[in-house]
Amino acid sequence: MTGGSGGIGGAVAQALAADGMSVVVHYSGSAERAKEVVASIEARGGTAVAASGDVADADDMTNLFDIAHERFGGVDVVVNTAGIMLLAPLADLDLDAFDRMHRVNVRGTFVVSQLAARRLRSGGALINFSTSVTRLQQPTYGAYAATKGAVEAMTLILARELRGKDITVNTVAPGPTATPLFLEGKSDELVGQIAAASPLGRLGTPDDIARTVAFLAGPDGRWTNGQVLFANGGIA
Template sequence: MTGGSGGIGSAVARRLAAEGAAVVVHYGGSAERAAELVEEITAKGGVAVAAGGDVAEEGDMAAVFGLAEERFGGLDVVVNTAGIMLLAPLVDLDLADFDRMHRANVRGTFVVSQLAARRLRKGGALVNFSTSVTRMAPPTYSAYAATKGAVEAMTLILARELRGRDVTVNAVAPGPTATALFLDGKTDQQLAQLAAAPPLERLGTPDDIAETVAYLAGPGRWVNGQVVYVNGGIA
């Protein structure tokens, strides 16, 4: 799985490992966090290995996929949580920031999806990551939401292109989720307002997102070509 050392990614890795999956924890920048997660999973009896690389570089990701096949005999699930979010009003956003997001979120998802489509075994699953802000449309999110709109489009089309392969392709679209990155810099008042927005009146947790990913990666075989909004009903 890509982005495995992040807040949501690490929760997904723990959950899949707890379900008995052997997990390759991909990281883009934090080798230390990935190593700690692998140690945590293995200490609990799970199987995990860390692998680094640029998610937007085909060679790097082919090496990660190759490691998974070499160590574990094949690929059954690919979860693509890697991505970046840089926020500003559209009129003010630096185009260099737009290009960085496009490279990580769009090209990165394309590279990983292409490799997954070529290598996933029968009965496999690809889970990409979008965002609920494509529906919520809050100010300052235009460029980020645009990259995730592209993720949704390629996810839905790839599901149809894999007809006959018995491989599902879906996207998970989280709402506000209480990761360290999300909480950083927000006041208590801002967090209270965000928590009050969903009908369930709380922020999501990484474990909430991991629960949905585990379903799509395992028993949810009749869910295919969908964007699943995991946000407590906020949008």
Template sequence: MNGAVSQHGSSRPRVAVVTGGSGGIGGAVARRLAADGTAVVVHYAGSAAKAEAVVKSVTVAGGTAVALPGDVADPTEMTGLFDAVEERFGGVDVVVNTAGIMLLAPLAEMELEAFDRMHRVNVRGTFVVSRLAARRLRPGGALINFSTSVTRLQQPGYGGYAATKGAVEAMTLILARELRGRDVTVNAVAPGPTATPLFVEGKSDELIARIAAAAPLERLGTPEDIAETVSFLAGPAGRWINGQVLFSNGGIA
């Protein structure tokens, strides 16, 4: 893969940083981008073993991947991560922000500490990484942030979480306009219910079946479904998509 010609005619491989790359969606994104010939940096915050498992799955398939740790909300740590990526690979072409947490409760009952935790990772973390991406992405690059279809579904219990993702959408759409002339696209992906361990945890089979039936396609999304959307936005076919939120949800919203 290292000798592959990039989509922009260069002999150098494209390089992607995937935050939250040890998670269900993040891991699928890392594997999909690697299959496209991209060298992938699998970022993780707490699960080195899961990140290394993603790296192994990429390398076994013939791709290039490394795992690097960092707190997405800490500008010093994330600057260090970007420095390490540039030193190892020469630059960054794609940044995908899958890192995020979801804590659910009705607004009247949600603890402020829970809201602050989500805000720190989902909003501040996206801001810190997006700012670095805006400064460092090479021409032809792509920044892909993550929102949620709950911003349209307005489901009770999701108010605090959806509020953080509304902030992510606002930052994403404005940053796309601020990067005029840079040849860098900025978009957000908004998944619907997706069959990840995080989604399944704590839900009964009956509830999962009911959620799956809500979409016209009558199934849950898979991490691979979401990864295909990211691959499109990161690749040559998605270059004319900029400043958009793509709802990858099977028509549920």
């Protein structure tokens, strides 16, 4: 899985391992966090290995799939949580920032999805990541939401292109989730306001998102295909 060292990504890796899967924990920047996720999985009796790479680089991602094949015999589930978010009003956003997001969020998703389409075994699952901001239409999120709209489009089309292969393709679109990255720089008052927007009266947790992914990755999710699942507690 890509982005496995992040807050949501780490939770997803641990949830899949708890369900009995061997996990390749990908990282691009933080080797230490990825190693911590692997150590946590192994401490609970699971199997995992950390591997680095640029999600937008086809050779790096081919190597990631090769590691999964060599270590574990093949690829049954691909979860693509890697992404970056750079915020500014559309009129003010630096185009270099837009290009960076496009490279990771759109090209990266495309590269990983293309390899998944070629290398997932029958009965497999690809799970990409979008965001509930595509529905919320919040100011300053325009460029980021645009990249995730592209993720949704390619995911839903790929699900139909893989007809007959017994491979499901879905996207998870989290709402506000209490990760360190989300909470950074926000006052308690602002966090409270965001939490109150949900009918459930709280922020999501990484484990909430991880269990949604585990459902799609496991046997109970086999009839869910070509969908965007908004895992947001009803905020949108």
